[in-house]
């Protein structure tokens with residue numbers, strides 16, 4: 680017979696008293712708690728009152744999102760209205776859900792920003808809103824705006840955030856980064 684490896688000991692390992700080791704009374708107690716919540720919610724539902732724990736999303740949108748909710752992505756814009764992104768792909772590389780797709784376009788006449796995204800899409804059916812892409816970006820080109828994304832759909836293809844959605848950024852309303860002054864071209868860029 681193979682030896683079972685030693686189990687990890689937790690600092691707060693529970694100790695079961697006689698009542699817990701009988702199991703049945705604790706199972707009955709748990710069922711009573713669950714049943715009480717179920718009946719309370721059902722009563723609110725049949726009397727047409729709000730407050731049941733279940734939100735009928737997307738018809739109902741919760742008002743009590745956590746303040747830690749990161750919201751949805753925006754691509755920041757340069758003063759000429761073009762996206763700040765230089766298509767370096769670092770966000771797509773770091774994304775744990777592999778849900779960013781970027782197709783780069785080159786404009787070698789623009790010496791300051793020769794690369795930009797022709798296509799920048801996020802698959803919101805897979806995004807876990809971790810914010811890694813924001814952390815990884817060397818250009819501050821992608822941020823998350825604190826608004827609750829309203830992204831459900833019956834078609835997964837319709838849940839791709841395209842570049843027009845992502846560039847709905849209000850720079851004047853974002854105190855963390857006002858528009859930079861247009862930098863004069865350096866000698867190297869002439």
Ligand code: SF4
Pocket residue numbers: 770773774775776777778779801805806807808809810811812813
């Ligand atoms: S928030 Fe996370 S999962 Fe979503 S696109 Fe960014 S890195 Fe990927």
Ligand code: SF4
Pocket residue numbers: 763764765766767768769770771781815816817818819820821
């Ligand atoms: S958003 Fe940032 S990290 Fe992603 S491709 Fe653009 S510049 Fe690179």
